[in-house]
Amino acid sequence: MDDQEPAAPDTAQLAQTLERVHDADVADALNAIEPHAAARVLAALPFDLAVRAVNQPELDHRAHLFEHLPIEKAVALMRAMSADQRADVFRELPQRIGARLLTAFDAGTRESLQSLLVYPRTTAGGIMTTEHVEAPATWTVERTLGQIRAGGYPRRPVYAVYVLDPLDRRLIHVVTLRELVLADPSRTLMEVGDSHPPITVNAWTDREEAARLIAKYDLLAVPVVDDRGHLLGIVTVDDVIDAMIKEQTEDVHKLGGVEELDEPYTKVSFGTMIRKRGGWLCALFLSEMLTATAMQHFEGALSRAIVLTLFIPLIMSSGGNSGSQATSLIIRALALRDLRLKDWFRVALRELPTGIALGTILGAIGIVRIVAWQLLGFFDYGAHWFLIALAVGLALVGVVTFGSLAGSMLPFVLRRLGFDPASASAPFVATLVDVTGLVIYFSVAYAVLRGTLL
DSSP states (O other): OOOOOOOHHHHHHHHHTTTTHHHHHHHHHTTTSSSHHHHHHHHHOOHHHHHHHHTTTTTHHHHHHHHSSOHHHHHHHHHHHHHHHHHHHHHHSSSSHHHHHHHHOOOHHHHHHHHHHHHHHTTTHHBHHHEEEEEEEOBBHHHHHHHHHOOOOSSSSEEEEEOOOOOTTTTEEEEHHHHHHHSSSSSSSGSSSSOOOOOOOHHHHHTTHHHHHHHHHOOSSSEEEEEOEEEEEEEEEEHHHHHHHHHHHHHHHTTTOOOOOOOOOSSOOHHHHHHHHHHHHHHHHHHHHHHHHHHTTTTHHHHGGGGGGGGHHHHHHHHHHHHHHHHHHHHHHHHHSSOOGGGGHHHHHHHHHHHHHHHHHHHHHHHHHHHHHTTTTTTOOOHHHHHHHHHHHHHHHHHHHHHHHHHHHHHHHHHHSOOOOOGHHHHHHHHHHHHHHHHHHHHHHHHHTTTTTT
């Protein structure tokens, strides 16, 4: 970490300007400058504004900012941050700096931080905050409201009061802030709100499941409990939104055949871009070599019927497109829990006739195109032009059907093996269908044209 440096005139001026804008806009302004300069601006801001700025998940390179801050300033900001955001930043810090900060924290902050770092980012525990409002079931509404006012809860999201059993401290009830404010002050917390059991998640629950529950039950936060029902923290709707944006970004990158980019596109270095994209491209290139192997196997047929090569791009692209369509639909359905692993057979039974129907449509269009070009004199496909058209049409039915079936089954296979279904990227599916598409095409052509061109 850098020693304290006097703020340059432009730094002080920028800090003064940022005092009048929204916290999110402060984060945008800091994103626009280099981390070492942004750290100086951050240090020059009023402390409360600086805390709100570093609490913004949209602030890029937060860990880099703390690397450039004086140790005293970094510790003060870390202590004042919300628990979940503090854990996010700490995960990205270099080990030596993290250890230095950890020893400077008070025991309470250190314990809270270490309890959150146990959980991966992809779990509910990894995105929860330990700052929430809880109260024993015996408390009245008036006492609870008084405690909230007295405590101030400057960083705690007061979406609800989490009611605990006064004996074993288990979570037994949830009272929303609206219900609390409108309730009779003399009532106990157990007498306020709905009587249904609280909607909860385990700390190791996937964050996507937490997001699904928040959406399904229209919650502002979902409590996180341990195996004995003790409240560990809450996952708030804003944290879920941030996590889902990251999740969707990662899935989109995977679907495009790219490793996840950890930074905005414009800030990714040249070397990182090559590394993130090169691995996938090399893997896909090696897979595409199977296509060349398949074509070598049918070299004799191609030499006798060169006209068949005209339709290879048509066949391969149609199969790849149908496979990519099916894969995208199934990945989305699995993510939304519309489908489960046990539904694979039902999906196969649906995609098989769908593929046949789509292949028939494309096959008919292919036949009409070849016949039209032959009869109108645009191109001469030879004496056996109609058999060529028939071979192309039948091959399209087979290739599109296989593409739809393979594309729909691949996400199930990956999920069953424990991988992210989004890894079934469109390029990967297209590569798979390319190889099989060639085999189907030349097999159909051989069966139709045997004794004529072949």
